[in-house]
Amino acid sequence: GEILVQTTPKLDLGDMALPLAFELAKKIGRKPREIAQELAPKLAVVEGIARADVAGGGFINLFLDRSAFTKHLSTFVTTRPAPGPRDGRVIVEHTSINPNKAAHIGHVRNSILGDTFVRLLRARGYNVLTQNYIDDTGVQVADVIVGFETIENKSLAEVRAVEGHFDYYCWDLYAQVFEWYGEDKERKALQAKALHAIEKHEGPTAELGEYVAARIVRAHIATMARLNIGYDLLVRESDILRQHFWAKAFDLLKETKAIEFQTEGKANGCWVLRMDRGNTDRSDSESSPQTAPPADLLGEGASTKDATDPKPGSPRGGGAVAPRIQDDENKIIVRSNGTVTYTGKDIAYQLWKLGKLGLDFRYRRHEDSTVARPLWSSTSGDADPGAPPFGAGASLVFNVIDVGQSYPQRVVKAGVAAVAGPEAAEGTRHLGYEKVVLSKATAKELGYEVDEDGGSVKVSGRRGLVVKADDLIEALKAKASSEIATRDPERSQADREKAAHDIAVGALRYFMLRFSRNRIITFDMEEALAFTGETGPYIQNSVVRARSILAKISAEGHDVAALLKRAHDQGLLSTWLATPEGSSAWSLFLAMARTEEAIETAVRTEEPSVMTRHAFQIAQAFHGYYQNPAHTVLRAENEDLRSVRVLVVDLFVKHMTDVASHLGIPIPDRM
């Protein structure tokens, strides 16, 4: 089988730890410590291992041969062996904000999470297609249309003439519509009417709806572009309707008997999907390693755990764990009036993503000056030539949606299982995440009334208790800008703006990623604006300072390239690593060497926060090393030392820049 390798609690115990004696002890029936003592000497002769100690109750701790280790430096630091391109394709859908109002912090968490996961997948060699789903025919859009048409009495031309932050404008209007509905129950009928018109795709109301949705989508894309978030394809709900995806899915569901027509009971006259053990596992994928994608789908057999053994025959705990059998539950897919539910449409859409529907969209270029990469959109009009094969289907589909949607996601998975089999269902992944709530202090600051009992305040778009994404970015930029101003008053305005933007993005992305997905984030303005400690700016600053060291010695007349060459040619690093100074940098090298593993873990466990912690560790190790005045590059005692130190700094800059890019964190030129 495979051998489990762990890290030691402290570096002076060793570079790696093997707990295998414990495993063997179970099988042979001898004391772990004895086994370890026998094995250790044998391991010590393996190439690349300098020493093998026995510690604790039976750990074998390995010390790496540091000079041998440096032979591989150039490969792991600069041209990290990116795993070759993989077969098949992965779809990640994120953002998917209702196109009726501005994006808020909850959406920002979604998009940053999704975008970072895409980056990590790509770093692992996956061919990833990023999608943003646009529900342009939902009630939320209808509500805003009611606002424009009835409350404000605006024509399409007048709405077009609305200037400025259109998504903010609709934000207020949307809230207003809700109050307006409340005043008179009859008014709610207008919502249904508008919705119907939008779905019909006819008349001025539909036209207005299309305009509003499109304009707000542009606003969302611009907001996300500020955070280095982009997409390959926008999929519009209206196109799903017009391409009759549902009709096709309905046939498939009936053919496979996945859904049944009810002739009695509560769901009389409806088509329902049976939710029982046969077509879904009950455990939610969020936190259950059991349902993680199999190794061949994700992370090439990286599960170091050699197998599953809950020890056959030995009763676990208070008794054998029986699979939970729930009463069968039925989920209505088609209502008694013949209309399809949202979940039904979602099944159709998911089947398309997996290439199992047998239908495809038409595609057009989505022209947008704020985005760098080519962006496409589904369309029911004329297709543009040159579209990538979006409809080819993916073997793995990650849907980034909040955990509140776990149940509907489970239903979709069940539908997929019934129509396309267990493999397709297994490839349907819900990348769930918890919500973002406001801390009491921040809620008060924003002028909300706060219940003194609770610790936080729920963020709800509908109730308006939120921070808008653009406002948040602006607040971060302003803070960063003033920080720069106090540190460096001479800086030009343009320079400051640029750096402030990068710092704001780094701070926000790091903040949203550092928590595990199933952790509710209590958003506190003070905390999010922090630039010290475990933050994005800490990471950025480490690189900026490292680069400024290189710039400085260059300015002092030293030739950096020549110094690097000298260090390489004379193999100075390996002898240096044995010196006390080298030892103090050893943790930095070890940390950098673990980057590939960190990315693999982040992908396999579907947990990007692994990567922020990893980045922090590297930065911390570098700070710890270079902070020591005795390690100065500029005033190095001799050229050999100087060239080694330059090499260390240079390796760190390259490596950390790479790591930061996987997190979407930009490194400013100066801070």
Added chain:
RNA sequence: GCGCCCGUAGCUCAAUGGAUAGAGCGUUGCCCUCCGAAGGCAAAGGCUACUGGUUCGAGCCCAGUCGGGCGCACCA
């Protein structure tokens, strides 16, 4: 009622079933005639909510209890 998630330092969070439970913030001391102090060093701070169990070993697994949050619609 059923299901899921959370409970770890004053606060915010980590910890593939492994060693003395770690970080950041905050607090208290130090360190810029030293390549950028958005930094570094150090100290104080813990019955991992509680009770049992499984295991050589439990913050983690199992059963239960108590708190907190969220889902369970012919809404989207």
